[in-house]
Amino acid sequence: xxxxxxIVIGLGAMGSAATYQLAAAGAxxxxxxxxxxxxxxxxxxxxxxxxxxxxxxxPAYAPLVARSHVLWREIEEEAxxxxxxxxxxxxxxxxxxxxxxxAADFVEATRAVAVAQGIPHEVLGAAEIRDRFGVFEVAxxxxxxxxxxxxxxxxxxxxxxxxLAVRHGATVxxxxxxxxxxxxxxxxxxxxxxxxxxxxxLVIAAGPWIGQLVPELARVVSVQREVLYWFGIERDFERCSxxxxxxxxxxxxxxxxxYGFPAIDGPSGGLKLSTEVFGDATTPETVDRTVSASExxxxxxxxxxxxxxxxxxxxxxxxxxxxxxTADFGFVIDRHPAYANVIVASPCSGHGFKHSxxxxxxxxxxxxxxxxxxxxxxxxxxxVALAG
Numbered sequence: 001x002x003x004x005x006x007i008v009i010g011l012g013a014m015g016s017a018a019t020y021q022l023a024a025a026g027a028x029x030x031x032x033x034x035x036x037x038x039x040x041x042x043x044x045x046x047x048x049x050x051x052x053x054x055x056x057x058x059p060a061y062a063p064l065v066a067r068s069h070v071l072w073r074e075i076e077e078e079a080x081x082x083x084x085x086x087x088x089x090x091x092x093x094x095x096x097x098x099x100x101x102x103a104a105d106f107v108e109a110t111r112a113v114a115v116a117q118g119i120p121h122e123v124l125g126a127a128e129i130r131d132r133f134g135v136f137e138v139a140x141x142x143x144x145x146x147x148x149x150x151x152x153x154x155x156x157x158x159x160x161x162x163x164l165a166v167r168h169g170a171t172v173x174x175x176x177x178x179x180x181x182x183x184x185x186x187x188x189x190x191x192x193x194x195x196x197x198x199x200x201x202l203v204i205a206a207g208p209w210i211g212q213l214v215p216e217l218a219r220v221v222s223v224q225r226e227v228l229y230w231f232g233i234e235r236d237f238e239r240c241s242x243x244x245x246x247x248x249x250x251x252x253x254x255x256x257x258x259y260g261f262p263a264i265d266g267p268s269g270g271l272k273l274s275t276e277v278f279g280d281a282t283t284p285e286t287v288d289r290t291v292s293a294s295e296x297x298x299x300x301x302x303x304x305x306x307x308x309x310x311x312x313x314x315x316x317x318x319x320x321x322x323x324x325x326t327a328d329f330g331f332v333i334d335r336h337p338a339y340a341n342v343i344v345a346s347p348c349s350g351h352g353f354k355h356s357x358x359x360x361x362x363x364x365x366x367x368x369x370x371x372x373x374x375x376x377x378x379x380x381x382x383x384v385a386l387a388g
Contacts, residue, residue: 004030004171004199006367007190009178009213011037011162012044013154013353014345015205017360018367020075020161022203023168027368030197031170032190034177034209037162038155041284043207043322044353045155046228048261048272050245051354052089052149054114054121056099056106057329060378062117067358067374072152075357079160082153087242087262089149092129092141093249100257100276101329101351106249110144121146134239137307141250151245151261152353161360178213183339201367205345208284208322214344216337220384221347222281224323227291229299230270232312237267240310250307258303270316275303276323276350284322291318323350326384333359334381335366343367344381 005027008019012033019031035041053069055061072084093107103109114121124143129136162172173194181190181202188202204213211218233240243262250256260273282288300313324347326332331352336342345363352359362372 004028004197006030006201006203007032007188007197007199008203008205009181009190010204010206010209010346011172011174012042012158012205012207013356014348014359014363015203016158016161016165017356018203018205018345018363019170019172019360020165020168021360021364022367023165023170025364025368027364029165029170030199031162031165031172032176032178032192032197033174036174038158040319043324044158046319046321047154048151048264049154049353050089050149050247050259050261051084051152052091052146052245053117054091054110054119054144054146054149056091056103056109056113057101057351058103058109058378059113059116060375061355062113063374064355064358066117067361068355069148071357071361072157075160075164078164081156081160083157083160084150084152086148086150088244089146090129090133090143090244090246091146092138092143092246093257094139094141094252096252097249098252098254098256100247100249101349106247107142107144114144114146119146120148133243135236135243135308135310136248137309141248145244149245154353157356181213183336183342185339185341188339188341201341201343203343203345203363203367205363207346208324210324210344210346214336217332217344217384220326222325223283223287224278224325225282225287226274226276226321226323226350227295227299228272228274228319228321229296229315230272230317231300231304232270232314232316233263233267234310234312236310237263240271248307250303256302268316271308271311273299273303275299278325282322287320287322289320291320325349330384331355331379332381332384333362333376333379337381
C-alpha cells in the first residue's frame with residue numbers, strides 16, 4: 001500500500017489548486033473526487049468566474065487574490081493555455097445600495113481596498129458608464145472600474161492544475177467516494193469503497209459535501225442553490241462581447257443586484273448573468289437542478305428588463321450551482337481543531353474561486369509542515385463556529 005505525503009479530498013477550485021501546489025513542491029500526493037473533473041454537481045462549474053484584486057469583501061482577501069493572479073500566469077505558462085482573461089471589472093451601485101458578502105456599501109468598500117492596496121482603478125459616474133460601455137441602462141449609479149479585473153475559465157483551471165499535478169507525480173483518482181477518514185495526529189487514513197489510503201496529512205476541500213466529512217462544520221454552514229443564466233443576445237453583440245465583468249447593485253433592498261460577464265461564446269451563446277438567492281438550505285443530493293420558466297422570467301424581470309435592453313427574455317442555457325455559506329460569508333481555511341495534520345479548505349461562500357490558486361499554495365504549505373506565506377488568521381475555524 002502506497003503511503004503519500006498528503007491526500008486531498010475534493011478536486012474543485014481549492015482541491016485542484018492544493019493538489020497541484022503539493023505536487024509542484026515535490027510532495028507525493030493523492031487527489032480524490034467522487035465525480036469526474038469539471039463536473040456540474042458542485043461549485044466550480046459554469047464556464048467562468050469573476051476575478052478582481054479590489055475585493056470589497058475586505059482587505060484580508062486582497063493578498064490572496066493578488067498572489068492568485070501571479071500564480072495563474074505561472075500556471076498558464078506551464079500548461080500552455082489561457083486561464084485568466086483581464087477584460088476589466090465594473091462594480092456599480094445606486095446611492096444607498098445594499099452591499100454583499102457582509103460589506104454595507106460594496107462600491108465604496110471596493111474603492112477603499114483599491115486605494116489601500118494601490119490597485120489601478122477609476123471612479124465613474126452614470127454618464128461615463130453609459131458612454132464607455134453602451135449596454136447598461138443606468139440612472140444615478142456610480143462605479144469603480146478596475147482594468148486588471150476579469151474572469152477565470154473555471155473548468156479549464158481545474159483541468160490545467162490537475163494535469164500539471166500528474167505531470168509532477170501526483171496520483172488523481174476520480175469516481176472514488178470517501179466513506180470516512182481518521183487521524184492519529186501523525187498519519188491519516190482515508191477509506192473509500194476501493195481502498196484505504198494512508199498519508200501524513202489530509203486536506204479536505206469538499207465544498208458542499210464539507211458537512212458530511214467534517215461534522216463539526218455541518219451546523220455552521222448552509223448549502224444554497226444558485227442559478228446561472230445565459231440570456232440570448234438580440235442586439236449589440238459586439239459591445240456585449242467587449243464588456244468587463246460587472247457587479248451591479250441596482251436597488252436599495254437585499255437581492256437587488258446581479259453580476260455578469262462578457263459574451264464569450266459568439267452571437268448565439270448568450271450573455272451569462274446571475275444573482276444570489278438565499279433560502280432554505282439544501283444538499284448536493286437533494287437540490288433541484290431543474291431551472292423553471294418562471295425562474296427565468298423572474299430573473300429577467302428583476303435584473304434584465306430595462307437594464308440590459310440588448311438581451312432577450314429567454315435563455316439559451318441555464319445551470320445550477322451550489323454555494324456553501326458561512327454566517328459572515330467568510331472562508332474557512334484552518335487546521336482541524338482535533339488533528340493538526342488535517343486541513344480544512346472550505347467553504348468559500350460564493351466568492352472563493354478567484355482566490356483559489358493562492359489558497360491551494362497556502363494549504364500545501366500547511367500540509368507539509370510550513371507556515372502559510374499569506375495571513376490566514378481571518379479564516380480560522382473557531383471564528384465560524386462562534387458565528388454559527
